[in-house]
Amino acid sequence: xxxxxxxxxxxxxxxxxxxxxxxxxxxxxxxxxxxxxxxxxxxxxxxxxxxxxxxxxxxxxxxxxxxxxxxxxxxxxxxxxxxxxxxxxxxxxxxxxxxxxxxxxxxxxxxxxxxxxxxxxxxxxxxxxxxxxxxxxxxxxxxxxxxxxxxxxxxxxxxxxxxxxxxxxxxxxxxxxxxxxxxxxxxxxxxxxxxxxxxxxxxxxxxxxxxxxxxxxxxxxxxxxxxxxxxxxxxxxxxxxxxxxxxxxxxxxxxxxxxxxxxxxxxxxxxxxxxxxxxxxxxxxxxxxxxxxxxxxxxxxxxxxxxxxxxxxxxxxxxxxxxxxxxxxxxxxxxxxxxxxxxxxxxxxxxxxxxxxxxxxxxxxxxxxxxxxxxxxxxxxxxxxxxxxxxxxxxxxxxxxxxxxxxxxxxxxxxxxxxxxxxxxxxxxxxxxxxxxxxxxxxxxxxxxxxxxxxxxxxxxxxxxxxxxxxxxxxxxxxxxxxxxxxxxxxxxxxxxxxxxxxxxxxxxxxxxxxxxxxxxxxxxxxxxxxxxxxxxxxxxxxxxxxxxxxxxxxxxxxxxxxxxxxxxxxxxxxxxxxxxxxxxxxxxxxxxxxxxxxxxxxxxxxxxxxxxxxxxxxxxxxxxxxxxxxxxxxxxxxxxxxxxxxxxxxxxxxxxxxxxxxxxxxxxxxxxxxxxxxxxxxxxxxxxxxxxxxxxxxxxxxxxxxxxxxxxxxxxxxxxxxxxxxxxxxxxxxxxxxxxxxxxxxxxxxxxxxxxxxxxxxxxxxxxxxxxxxxxxxxxxxxxxxxxxxxxxxxxxxxxxxxxxxxxxxxxxxxxxxxxxxxxxxxxxxxxxxxxxxxxxxxxxxxxxxxxxxxxxxxxxxxxxxxxxxxxxxxxxxxxxxxxxxxxxxxxxxxxxxxxxxxxx
RNA sequence: GCAGGGGUAGCCAAGUCUGGUUAAAGGCGCAAGGUUCAGAGCCUUGUGGCUUAGUGCCUUCGUGGGUUCAAAUCCCACUCCCUGCACCA
Numbered sequence: 001x002x003x004x005x006x007x008x009x010x011x012x013x014x015x016x017x018x019x020x021x022x023x024x025x026x027x028x029x030x031x032x033x034x035x036x037x038x039x040x041x042x043x044x045x046x047x048x049x050x051x052x053x054x055x056x057x058x059x060x061x062x063x064x065x066x067x068x069x070x071x072x073x074x075x076x077x078x079x080x081x082x083x084x085x086x087x088x089x090x091x092x093x094x095x096x097x098x099x100x101x102x103x104x105x106x107x108x109x110x111x112x113x114x115x116x117x118x119x120x121x122x123x124x125x126x127x128x129x130x131x132x133x134x135x136x137x138x139x140x141x142x143x144x145x146x147x148x149x150x151x152x153x154x155x156x157x158x159x160x161x162x163x164x165x166x167x168x169x170x171x172x173x174x175x176x177x178x179x180x181x182x183x184x185x186x187x188x189x190x191x192x193x194x195x196x197x198x199x200x201x202x203x204x205x206x207x208x209x210x211x212x213x214x215x216x217x218x219x220x221x222x223x224x225x226x227x228x229x230x231x232x233x234x235x236x237x238x239x240x241x242x243x244x245x246x247x248x249x250x251x252x253x254x255x256x257x258x259x260x261x262x263x264x265x266x267x268x269x270x271x272x273x274x275x276x277x278x279x280x281x282x283x284x285x286x287x288x289x290x291x292x293x294x295x296x297x298x299x300x301x302x303x304x305x306x307x308x309x310x311x312x313x314x315x316x317x318x319x320x321x322x323x324x325x326x327x328x329x330x331x332x333x334x335x336x337x338x339x340x341x342x343x344x345x346x347x348x349x350x351x352x353x354x355x356x357x358x359x360x361x362x363x364x365x366x367x368x369x370x371x372x373x374x375x376x377x378x379x380x381x382x383x384x385x386x387x388x389x390x391x392x393x394x395x396x397x398x399x400x401x402x403x404x405x406x407x408x409x410x411x412x413x414x415x416x417x418x419x420x421x422x423x424x425x426x427x428x429x430x431x432x433x434x435x436x437x438x439x440x441x442x443x444x445x446x447x448x449x450x451x452x453x454x455x456x457x458x459x460x461x462x463x464x465x466x467x468x469x470x471x472x473x474x475x476x477x478x479x480x481x482x483x484x485x486x487x488x489x490x491x492x493x494x495x496x497x498x499x500x501x502x503x504x505x506x507x508x509x510x511x512x513x514x515x516x517x518x519x520x521x522x523x524x525x526x527x528x529x530x531x532x533x534x535x536x537x538x539x540x541x542x543x544x545x546x547x548x549x550x551x552x553x554x555x556x557x558x559x560x561x562x563x564x565x566x567x568x569x570x571x572x573x574x575x576x577x578x579x580x581x582x583x584x585x586x587x588x589x590x591x592x593x594x595x596x597x598x599x600x601x602x603x604x605x606x607x608x609x610x611x612x613x614x615x616x617x618x619x620x621x622x623x624x625x626x627x628x629x630x631x632x633x634x635x636x637x638x639x640x641x642x643x644x645x646x647x648x649x650x651x652x653x654x655x656x657x658x659x660x661x662x663x664x665x666x667x668x669x670x671x672x673x674x675x676x677x678x679x680x681x682x683x684x685x686x687x688x689x690x691x692x693x694x695x696x697x698x699x700x701x702x703x704x705x706x707x708x709x710x711x712x713x714x715x716x717x718x719x720x721x722x723x724x725x726x727x728x729x730x731x732x733x734x735x736x737x738x739x740x741x742x743x744x745x746x747x748x749x750x751x752x753x754x755x756x757x758x759x760x761x762x763x764x765x766x767x768x769x770x771x772x773x774x775x776x777x778x779x780x781x782x783x784x785x786x787x788x789x790x791x792x793x794x795x796x797x798x799x800x801x802x803x804x805x806x807x808x809x810x811x812x813x814x815x816x817x818x819x820x821x822x823x824x825x826x827x828x829x830x831x832x833x834x835x836x837x838x839x840x841x842x843x844x845x846x847x848x849x850x851x852x853x854x855x856x857x858x859x860x861x862x863x864x865x866x867x868x869x870x871x872x873x874x875x876x877x878x879x880x881x882x883x884x885x886x887x888x889x890x891x892x893x894x895x896x897x898x899x900x901x902x903x904x905x906x
Numbered sequence: 907g908c909a910g911g912g913g914u915a916g917c918c919a920a921g922u923c924u925g926g927u928u929a930a931a932g933g934c935g936c937a938a939g940g941u942u943c944a945g946a947g948c949c950u951u952g953u954g955g956c957u958u959a960g961u962g963c964c965u966u967c968g969u970g971g972g973u974u975c976a977a978a979u980c981c982c983a984c985u986c987c988c989u990g991c992a993c994c995a
Contacts, residue, residue, distance in 0.1 A: 040995055042995085077995080080993095080994085080995060081993085081994080081995085082994080082995065182993095184993080193993085195993075195994070196994070397907090400907095401907095489923090490910090490911070491910085491911090493909090493910065493911095494909080494910050494911085494990085497909060497910070498909090498910095498990090498991095500909095501908090501909080501991080502992090503992095505992065505993075506992085506993055507993090508993095509993065512993095526993060526994095527993090527994090527995065528992085528993075528994080528995070529993090531995095603911090603989080603990090604989080604990080604995090605995095606910090606990080607909095607910095607990055607991075607992080608990095608992070608994090608995085609995085634911095634989095635989090672918090672919085672933095673918085673919070673920095674919085674920080676911080676912095677912095677919080678988080678989095680918075682918085682934095684934075685918080685933080685934075688933070688934070689933095691947085691948095695948095740920095741920095744920095744931095744932075748932075748933090749932095829960095830960090832960080833959095833960040834960075835950085835951075835960090836959080836960045837959045837960050838959090838960095839951080839959095839960095840958080840959055840960080841959050841960095902960085903959095903960070904959095905959080905960095
């Protein structure tokens with residue numbers, strides 16, 4: 001008869017909830033404050049969240065049983081932009097999204113009509129967020145997590161906004177909030193920043209912001225700025241390229257006159273330049289004129305080129321045929337095309353005279369790497385675009401890493417390209433011949449916004465940042481990180497590296513849902529910046545809500561008092577209207593629970609959330625309230641494939657708990673692999689474990705009757721010894737957050753030991769007594785990982801109360817008996833040998849076993865019957881090798897060759 | 907490109923820090939035997955090669971070198987895979 005685990009689970013989940021055993025309040029006891037980051041509520045909880053939370057829950061339950069006062073709260077993250085994207089798609093009737101969300105909603109709502117109404121309401125992003133924030137609670141509950149739900153909130157709550165604004169004012173006070181220029185992808189039509197979700201095919205082409213150097217070539221009183229990624233090549237400039245048939249403008253840019261393409265003028269405006277267009281004209285008006293190359297003051301001619309794209313950068317290109325394949329092919333083609341030149345009134349002789357200028361020495365290449373590479377690839381003309389791009393990429397890489405600048409590069413002679421580059425940019429800037437230009441970089445161009453406008457790069461002049469580059473702050477983090485526990489240790493290096501490369505992070509945006517920036521209207525605090533110290537809020541949020549404190553009462557003085565102990569509660573009562581004793585109560589509760597002792601999450605959070613979590617705690621709180629420990633686990637993938645919405649293979653956790661049951665899920669999620677290994681979710685594996693769980697349940701429940709105490713025989717002593725050893729090992733494994741090792745020992749290893757014992761023990765009454773006794777402790781040992789099954793068994797064993805609240809078993813070291821374990825090992829080896837010999841030599845009737853010590857002799861004598869039965873011997877004799885009578889115990893078996901320790905068969 | 911992690915028998919996965927007890931845990935798969943009307947399930951055994959009355963030898967832990975009496979484990983180089991690189995939670 002199959003065991004109805006689901007029924008058992010529901011039953012205990014209800015009882016836990018009803019008896020409020022996981023609701024934690026300050027007590028005289030030692031506290032333990034565990035957190036797992038709140039999930040983002042844009043869909044149902046999935047098995048990946050489940051894995052992380054299961055690990056957290058196992059540890060939390062362990063600590064609770066160890067006698068600590070444990071708090072594990074949970075909340076929901078709803079601020080940010082992803083829900084906006086979902087709402088947009090639903091409003092636009094995107095069928096795929098609607099279908100997906102109908103499926104998600106159906107996980108909790110069965111009526112079709114209701115589902116449809118709900119999904120339609122998702123046109124409003126708040127509805128998406130609030131719906132999933134609600135259902136996630138039941139998702140969590142159905143996996144049996146021991147969470148204190150009184151303290152739940154969402155990041156969209158008014159109280160939360162007040163708290164976050166307080167945090168940001170604090171950061172600003174300390175000088176950690178700065179404002180400055182910041183380049184972003186931008187759509188002129190939407191007049192807004194565009195993220196991956198706003199760009200056509202954004203998830204595939206992954207556009208980035210590229211920073212080019214503008215090299216300004218002087219032409220009379222004006223400048224022609226050419227954009228380049230390779231400013232070091234200016235020494236090899238032979239000419240400029242201008243598209244003769246496209247429109248260029250003369251414009252006042254800040255205080256200078258620039259000549260650029262029409263499109264470039266627009267972009268520069270968005271990139272923070274003051275641009276006033278003075279006149280426009282076709283490019284051929286410039287052709288034939290001479291400009292001066294900065295730093296070397298060489299005069300070079302402006303030549304016409306149809307391949308110049310005026311939508312790209314400034315629309316002006318300087319030509320370095322020795323090192324740039326496009327320039328070389330352009331020049332080559334032009335030399336062969338006098339008609340074209342004549343059309344633009346250029347003397348073909350002048351162009352014929354232009355020769356590439358080699359400026360970079362490159363091993364394995366001759367004087368002109370670009371020419372060589374073009375010849376190697378068989379590039380004939382400008383139509384071979386792909387090949388020219390490929391050649392460009394090759395040469396760029398080779399020269400950047402291996403190229404050395406030649407003597408015609410003035411002060412840069414002998415320098416590596418990689419080194420020279422920055423110095424040249426500096427020099428150009430110093431002599432007012434250099435500037436910056438941002439351009440979109442992507443595999444496919446142009447990059448289009450979903451509104452069909454080309455995406456450009458704009459520079460926000462007044463972007464707000466959190467200044468994680470602040471050296472003093474960083475140093476504090478470095479020092480504290482050394483004191484923090486990171487488990488598994490292999491991830492520590494990554495934390496350290498992130499601290500180093502982290503710099504200013506934009507912390508507010510102009511759209512999305514969330515908390516408004518307190519210092520400037522129209523900015524919403526971004527969702528990774530609004531979730532760094534919120535664990536503090538857990539300690540008091542239930543008091544705020546229960547006492548019906550209004551969000552507007554939560555003034556800075558209140559937060560300062562609760563979290564920093566500043567001010568006087570009586571005075572703050574007057575300012576806020578919150579009763580002094582409630583303020584005191586909140587302060588006490590915060591002081592009791594803080595710091596956050598342990599935070600567990602998935603590794604993806606290291607480079608952002610977790611590091612921000614550390615930074616912000618160090619900025620806001622005194623050192624006694626800084627985080628202590630972070631543990632991590634890898635992700636979950638589904639049958640070898642990454643889980644993602646676009647593959648449609650995300651497994652909601654409710655699906656897992658409904659299909660397999662919570663305990664089975666927990667057992668598998670914690671046992672399948674180590675923390676630092678990706679868990680491949682394969683149905684086959686789970687079904688295998690199911691059998692084990694069922695066996696465990698029926699085995700243990702069949703020994704529920706308590707029996708009278710009896711004297712132990714050796715094999716029982718052996719089981720007690722092994723059992724206590726395992727308790728000890730499990731405790732150590734859990735203390736060190738080696739969850740998998742704990743599960744393997746406590747569940748699988750013990751299971752096989754118990755089965756072995758049952759085969760070996762002949763006295764049924766003793767077996768019943770021993771197993772009843774051991775199982776009662778075993779249930780406690782397994783309660784953290786499979787709590788529902790254990791509660792049920794605990795109850796079946798006639799025990800009162802919840803096993804979840806029992807004391808964690810202590811190993812009885814006196815019962816750990818090495819001798820008896822060794823003897824059992826010898827016996828076991830003997831059995832293996834016997835089996836092997838019998839297999840090779842055929843069945844025999846009599847076995848002679850010679851042992852060395854009295855202890856062994858006794859032990860084997862006890863097991864004679866067992867051996868006889870197992871191998872079908874008529875007789876089994878055990879002798880001590882040194883016993884003079886060994887040859888002839890019954891007057892028949894004396895043989896000279898026998899007697900050495902070992903086994904002999906007849 | 908930069909940074910971090912990893913490559914272990916048919917598959918998944920321990921072991922690597924602290925070198926020898928490791929032909930290398932455990933699981934899956936496969937094979938044989940048992941239980942069974944049959945299947946499922948469960949139990950036992952086997953699962954690199956050769957060999958043997960419980961043994962011994964050879965080859966093996968991405969590839970190639972090195973250190974050592976001894977290397978899956980330490981060092982170097984190469985190679986392949988995964989993750990992160992910021993406005994995306």
